[in-house]
Amino acid sequence: MKNKGNDKKQLINKRAGPRGQLAKLNALKGGYNQTEKIYEHFFNLSNDMLCVAGLDGYFKLLNPAFENVLGYTKEELFAKPFFEFVYPEDREKNRAEVQSLSAGIPIVYCEHRYLCKDGSYKWLAWTSHTDVEEGLIYAVARDITERKQAEEAKLIHANKMTALGTLVSGVAHEINNPNTFIKSNARLFSKIWKSAEHILEEYYRDNGEFLMEEIPYSEVREFAPKLLKAIDEGSMRIQGIVDGLRDFVRPEKASLDGKVNVNDVVNAARSVLSHQINKYTDNFEIISENNIPFIKGSSQQIEQVLINLIMNSLQALPDKSRGVQASTVFDKESGSAIIQVKDEGIGIASDIIERITEPFFTTKSDIGGTGLGLSISYAIIKEHNGSLEFESEPGRGTTVKVKLPIYR
Ligand SMILES: Nc1ncnc2c1ncn2[C@@H]1O[C@H](COP(=O)(O)OP(=O)(O)O)[C@@H](O)[C@H]1O
Ligand SMILES: [Mg+2]
Incomplete structure (x- = not known):
């Protein structure tokens, strides 16, 4: 206009x-x-709640937002002292706030819960001012329930993760002990079996077929070594999970201030994975920018992150013609090195992308996925004050961006 x-x-x-x-x-x-x-x-x-209240403890004037947010009629709100609408646990705090207002502190900001007509409560953020001579409080309140609930949920989640960490390290310890017996006993028994085998063979040659636990010896000699090997492999897998769990709850702090060249780390990860890379794709490439400043941290841990990311990318490829690309750049603006792992794999559906960094979340349990790779990687990057971002288009591929602050 x-x-x-x-x-x-x-x-x-x-x-x-x-x-x-x-x-x-x-x-x-x-x-x-x-x-x-x-x-x-x-x-x-106004969508915000506006009111005038008396230092006598009663509301004097209320705008319609009060009725909308809390569900009471104005008459109901005028009928009782306003303290009675405050959530019981917050009344003490509210009394202190009103006291500071009546003592002449000009503006008071506070947050507390108000009871609603339907029995629930809402979080309100108040800004209040008193006119002591008039004996009146002028106040504005905003419904911040959603923000508070999101904060609470985050806190609960953080507490759960801490509890989970304690639980996990306990479980890891408990599993590790018996697993050590399983592994060493299986190996010992496999040697014992080997030395008993030729005696049994001799007996078989001389006396013909005989039964072991109701199974003919000619069959037992075929599968007994395989059984023992399977026990050994199973326990190695348990060991792998236990080690992963331990890394997850106890990332070594001591070595976090090394100078790390991200290009070296990417190359190291490639050589560790060379066998896997050849197995999954014909198109693997590394594009590295020269002269990226060092980042601060543990090269071993960053390498572990890259191994996890590249391995996930490889496992996501539907056939060998699809590729994986790892690249590095220096982002001057944010003062960080960025390592990107990009694949042409199956992608991640939008309803699970939020969950992929949760411990034990996996869509690959059929091929031995433990769901620990990304949760460990996430913990490591966080310890390095960096960030880990996923972008995915189902059917087309996924890009993971690791951002790490440079050494200063
Ligand atoms: N590059 C990727 N492409 C497709 N899915 C992925 C990719 N990276 C991670 N994911 C998904 O995230 C899940 C969790 O990954 P991770 O923590 O490494 O555990 P795992 O690899 O043992 O399943 C995977 O099971 C998979 O569903
Ligand atoms: Mg993985």
């Missing part, structure tokens, strides 16, 4: 100051009544 004249322009002239503006507004709109009407409109329209 165009300004019709100079009068309106003056209304928004900052130099006029609030009082000046008000005077202009009065002059323009025809006196105080008109201004009052404008304020009344704002008062009624």
Whole structure:
């Protein structure tokens, strides 16, 4: 809309100051009544809760937002002291806030819960001002329930993760002990079997077929070594999981201030995985920018992250013609090195992408996935003050970006 004249322009002239503006507004709109009407409109329209309360503890004036947010009628709100609408656990705090208002502290900001008509409660953020002479509190409140609930959920999640960490290290320890016996006993027994085998063979040659636990010896000699090998492999797998769990709950802190060349780390990860890379793809490439400054941290841990990421990318490829690309760049603006692992794999569905860094979340249990790779990687990157971002288009591929602050 165009300004019709100079009068309106003056209304928004900052130099006029609030009082000046008000005077202009009065002059323009025809006196105080008109201004009052404008304020009344704002008062009624506001989504924030606006009120005047007495130092006697009762509401004196409320806007409709009060009814909308809390569900009471104005009459119900006027009928009882406002303390009674405060959530019982927060009343003490609220009393102290009102006390500071009545002691003349000009503006008080606070957050507390208010009871709603339906028995639930809402978090309100208050800004209040008192006029001690008038004995009145002028206050504005905003419903911040959603933000508070999100914060609470985060806290609960953080506590759960801490508890999970303790639980996991306990479980890892408990599993590790018996697993050590299984592994060493299986290996010992496999040697014992080998030395018993030729005696049994001789007996078989001389006396013909005989039974062992009701199974003919000619069969037992075929599968006994395989059984023992399977026990050994199973226990090695348990060992792998236990080691992963331990890394997860106890990333070594001591070595986190080394100078790490990200290009070296990417190359190291490639050579560790060379066999896997050849197995999964014909198109693997590394594109590295030269002269990227060192980042601060543990090259061993960053390498572990890259191994996890590249391995995930490889496992996501539907056939060998699809590729994986690892690249490094220096992002001057944020002062960080960025390592990117990009694949042309199956991608990650949008409903699970939020969950992939959770411990034990896997869609690959059929091929031995433990769901620990990304949760460990996430913990490592966080310890390095970096970030880990996933972008995926199902059917087309996934890009993971690791951002790590450079050494200063
Ligand atoms: N590059 C990727 N492409 C497709 N899915 C992926 C990729 N990276 C991770 N995922 C998904 O995230 C899950 C968790 O990964 P991770 O923690 O490494 O555990 P795991 O590899 O043992 O399953 C995987 O099971 C997979 O569903
Ligand atoms: Mg993995």
